[in-house]
Amino acid sequence: MNDRRHTQGCLTRRNLLAGAGCAALGGGLSRLVQAAEAPTAPVALARCESYGAELLPALTKMFDQLGGLGRLVRGKTVAIKVNLTGGPTSRLGYTPIGCTTWTHPKVIGATLHLMGRAGAKRIRLLESPWKSAEPVEEHMAAAGWDPAEFTSAAPKVEFENTNFLGYGKKYFRFNVPNGGHLFPAFDLNHSYEECDTFVSIGKMKEHLTAGVTLSMKTCFGITPCTIYGDGAGEDEPGVLPQGGRYPIHTGYRAVSKSAPQEIDPKSPREGGYRVPRCVADLVAARPVHLAIIDGIESQTSGEGINRNTKHVTPRVLVAGTNTVCVDAVGAAVMGFDPTADRGVAPFENCDSTLRLAEQLGVGTRDLKRIEVIGSRIGEVVFDFRKAGGGITPAVPTWDRPGGRGR
Amino acid sequence: MAQEILTERLVPFRWPADWTDPGLMRLVAGSTINCLLLDGGAEANRPIAAAAQKAGLVVRERTSLAPAPLAKVDWSSPAPIAVTELVWPRIAATRGDATQAGPTGAPWIDSNCWVARLARVRAPGKAIWLEFAPPKDEVAPGESAYQVAIADSAAAGARWIVSLHDDASKGLRTGDSGAQKTWQSILTALAFFEKRRGWASYDPSGVLGVLSTFAGDQEFMGMEVLNLAARRNLQYRILERGAGANQKLAGLKAILYLDGERPSTALKAALAGFCRGGGLLIAPEPLAVDFPGETPLACPVAGYKLQTFGKGKIAIATRDWDDPYFLAADTHSLVGRRNDPVLMYNAQSLWQHYSTAPSGRGSLLQLVGFTGRANTTVSVRFSQVSGFAMMYVPEAQTPTRLEPEKVDGRPEFHLPAFTSYAALEVQA
Numbered sequence: 001m002n003d004r005r006h007t008q009g010c011l012t013r014r015n016l017l018a019g020a021g022c023a024a025l026g027g028g029l030s031r032l033v034q035a036a037e038a039p040t041a042p043v044a045l046a047r048c049e050s051y052g053a054e055l056l057p058a059l060t061k062m063f064d065q066l067g068g069l070g071r072l073v074r075g076k077t078v079a080i081k082v083n084l085t086g087g088p089t090s091r092l093g094y095t096p097i098g099c100t101t102w103t104h105p106k107v108i109g110a111t112l113h114l115m116g117r118a119g120a121k122r123i124r125l126l127e128s129p130w131k132s133a134e135p136v137e138e139h140m141a142a143a144g145w146d147p148a149e150f151t152s153a154a155p156k157v158e159f160e161n162t163n164f165l166g167y168g169k170k171y172f173r174f175n176v177p178n179g180g181h182l183f184p185a186f187d188l189n190h191s192y193e194e195c196d197t198f199v200s201i202g203k204m205k206e207h208l209t210a211g212v213t214l215s216m217k218t219c220f221g222i223t224p225c226t227i228y229g230d231g232a233g234e235d236e237p238g239v240l241p242q243g244g245r246y247p248i249h250t251g252y253r254a255v256s257k258s259a260p261q262e263i264d265p266k267s268p269r270e271g272g273y274r275v276p277r278c279v280a281d282l283v284a285a286r287p288v289h290l291a292i293i294d295g296i297e298s299q300t301s302g303e304g305i306n307r308n309t310k311h312v313t314p315r316v317l318v319a320g321t322n323t324v325c326v327d328a329v330g331a332a333v334m335g336f337d338p339t340a341d342r343g344v345a346p347f348e349n350c351d352s353t354l355r356l357a358e359q360l361g362v363g364t365r366d367l368k369r370i371e372v373i374g375s376r377i378g379e380v381v382f383d384f385r386k387a388g389g390g391i392t393p394a395v396p397t398w399d400r401p402g403g404r405g406r
Numbered sequence: 407m408a409q410e411i412l413t414e415r416l417v418p419f420r421w422p423a424d425w426t427d428p429g430l431m432r433l434v435a436g437s438t439i440n441c442l443l444l445d446g447g448a449e450a451n452r453p454i455a456a457a458a459q460k461a462g463l464v465v466r467e468r469t470s471l472a473p474a475p476l477a478k479v480d481w482s483s484p485a486p487i488a489v490t491e492l493v494w495p496r497i498a499a500t501r502g503d504a505t506q507a508g509p510t511g512a513p514w515i516d517s518n519c520w521v522a523r524l525a526r527v528r529a530p531g532k533a534i535w536l537e538f539a540p541p542k543d544e545v546a547p548g549e550s551a552y553q554v555a556i557a558d559s560a561a562a563g564a565r566w567i568v569s570l571h572d573d574a575s576k577g578l579r580t581g582d583s584g585a586q587k588t589w590q591s592i593l594t595a596l597a598f599f600e601k602r603r604g605w606a607s608y609d610p611s612g613v614l615g616v617l618s619t620f621a622g623d624q625e626f627m628g629m630e631v632l633n634l635a636a637r638r639n640l641q642y643r644i645l646e647r648g649a650g651a652n653q654k655l656a657g658l659k660a661i662l663y664l665d666g667e668r669p670s671t672a673l674k675a676a677l678a679g680f681c682r683g684g685g686l687l688i689a690p691e692p693l694a695v696d697f698p699g700e701t702p703l704a705c706p707v708a709g710y711k712l713q714t715f716g717k718g719k720i721a722i723a724t725r726d727w728d729d730p731y732f733l734a735a736d737t738h739s740l741v742g743r744r745n746d747p748v749l750m751y752n753a754q755s756l757w758q759h760y761s762t763a764p765s766g767r768g769s770l771l772q773l774v775g776f777t778g779r780a781n782t783t784v785s786v787r788f789s790q791v792s793g794f795a796m797m798y799v800p801e802a803q804t805p806t807r808l809e810p811e812k813v814d815g816r817p818e819f820h821l822p823a824f825t826s827y828a829a830l831e832v833q834a
Contacts, residue, residue, distance in 0.1 A: 135739055138738070
């Protein structure tokens with residue numbers, strides 16, 4: 001087991017030392033970073049009407065606004081976590097899944113193309129398809145996508161399902177700076193270690209458990225179900241992933257003993273408490289170097305499909321090098337206050353991942369401290385709640401205490 | 407020969423034990439049902455048999471069919487072949503100690519279609535009758551549940567021996583209107599399939615061959631893989647190991663060799679030829695000695711050693727195959743979804759049967775829905791079909807012409823809502 005602590009531009013040792021003066025907390029969370037000290041980074045915001053011809057120029061301009069992709073990817077191995085959550089053949093009506101809950105294939109393809117052009121040495125597309133060890137390219141093909149469109153978009157594009165060991169021989173340990181909210185460290189697939197640049201391409205959508213998905217919640221899926229899943233091995237990781245991540249959602253069972261256990265087994269057993277904390281811990285432990293939010297098309301009412309779910313077209317892209325800053329802008333574009341917390345939309349039933357990640361020193365959620373480049377938020381704001389008929393997504397039964405998955 | 411043709415056309419109905427009144431023959435006379443199966447001795451059944459014969463129906467003592475569980479069927483016996491100990495087709499509440507959902511989260515579905523397909527391979531050309539009845543201790547099934555029972559069998563080329571729940575037989579006996587409505591829907595569904603009996607002669611289409619004895623030590627794994635492959639709509643053809651090297655391998659892209667026992671010399675040569683010609687052989691570890699690969703390849707599926715073999719490939723399992731669910735999933739990934747002839751959306755509770763006309767000029771996609779609810783917004787994408795499709799449902803006298811819609815630049819068919827069954831006829 002390798003044991004590494006990652007740092008990056010937006011989360012440096014200096015940031016961590018800055019947090020050292022903060023008050024000590026109970027449990028394992030040794031230090032909180034004060035909000036004013038959380039790092040900030042510019043966020044590029046752009047109107048993009050569709051996934052057609054205007055997409056590539058829009059992304060190109062945004063990356064240039066951020067200082068260019070070259071400094072992030074040239075000569076480097078890049079790992080991209082995309083959001084392909086849920087069944088690949090489930091659609092909202094006849095709308096393709098890339099236009100509702102999944103990161104759209106054109107956004108992935110355009111990003112790959114631009115990274116290849118910027119000199120990326122190798123790019124790995126990573127996802128942990130739901131309860132499955134199937135190859136990511138097969139998961140994509142099940143949705144009707146052609147994986148060859150990705151491998152032809154840039155040199156040396158690879159796929160890996162990180163729900164288990166995959167092509168690796170061992171898991172790698174990632175410590176959470178400042179001790180973590182829920183877990184002190186995570187054991188993850190080798191692809192999250194064997195990369196120079198880590199990218200999250202999330203979807204702009206609400207989330208039943210965490211309020212919003214965006215770029216941080218996309219990283220919830222980097223946890224392998226062989227360790228963090230319902231069917232994980234008790235002592236050692238399972239060989240193949242079985243079940244969902246309900247040991248994280250509701251804590252009804254412990255993760256494999258080979259991995260660091262949760263800090264406080266007596267903490268609340270509800271998804272709205274646990275999932276945001278886990279996500280914040282993850283993006284602190286495995287920092288995101290580039291966060292992109294696909295908000296061109298989406299759906300309301302979370303990632304499932306119910307009577308309140310509507311296909312929507314916010315027509316917006318968000319990108320930046322600090323995942324909290326990017327999500328803060330993304331939340332604002334969705335019509336939410338990024339400084340809101342439990343009890344206030346979109347966090348009616350949960351704690352704010354943005355606040356929790358901010359406390360870990362990952363980045364600020366304070367829009368006053370974030371430089372927004374390109375479009376102004378007010379120009380592109382798209383109110384998800386109004387579009388969805390003002391419905392507050394209900395707490396799913398499987399996230400209540402005692403829930404053991406669907 | 408005439409007798410054989412007659413047998414092929416028989417549509418069986420198991421006469422309820424509580425129907426002692428020969429006058430109830432009016433429910434059957436003139437319908438698609440043309441064969442009564444009677445339980446009990448000839449003497450007891452004499453009035454019923456006489457009424458049936460007077461109505462032009464064929465009468466058989468049920469025991470004369472020698473119905474047997476799949477493993478004990480005498481495949482050489484005269485047609486029809488009657489198979490017993492089957493499931494009532496439906497979304498299962500439980501399966502053993504397992505939970506309702508499978509590892510994918512998709513609901514578990516009990517179906518007999520794979521039994522029918524195996525039976526058709528073992529008794530080619532013979533009528534296959536499936537004997538199962540609604541669970542006695544449960545609420546009586548409704549119209550759609552009976553339609554599923556008929557469609558699940560018919561879509562696989564077999565016939566269900568129509569068997570009524572006690573409540574339905576009592577209701578019909580006493581003139582209950584609800585029971586009569588259910589009965590009419592049963593007759594409508596039977597008539598629909600008999601009118602299109604030619605579809606039963608279509609060849610199951612798929613690029614995967616599943617090869618096993620499906621018997622003895624291989625029975626559990628073989629049958630569960632057939633069941634679970636069908637559940638994930640992985641289209642396959644059944645290859646019996648006992649049939650040796652003479653089976654048609656043309657059109658297959660992959661063969662899953664299930665058995666731990668090594669193949670005969672002739673079968674080994676046939677499989678080697680298949681691989682050298684560009685096919686993929688998926689086999690358990692004991693067969694590694696028979697098919698030594700050449701150049702190692704990166705295998706995207708965990709638990710397999712992938713190597714070149716001529717123009718083709720060999721995937722040898724590096725772990726024991728102890729879970730048919732994972733084996734079916736691994737096989738689907740190894741074969742590759744790009745080879746699926748059909749891709750469906752919003753169809754998690756539908757089973758698909760894709761077959762090709764004997765002429766090779768047309769294809770048929772049959773969909774069986776198990777939820778009892780309307781299937782809305784189902785869309786279908788064929789890999790090799792352009793032009794229109796004709797959609798058939800039992801409730802409609804005439805088919806509906808469907809024009810393709812472009813989604814993500816690719817043509818697909820958006821199906822009007824249907825409940826238990828739909829068929830799409832397309833030109834390849």
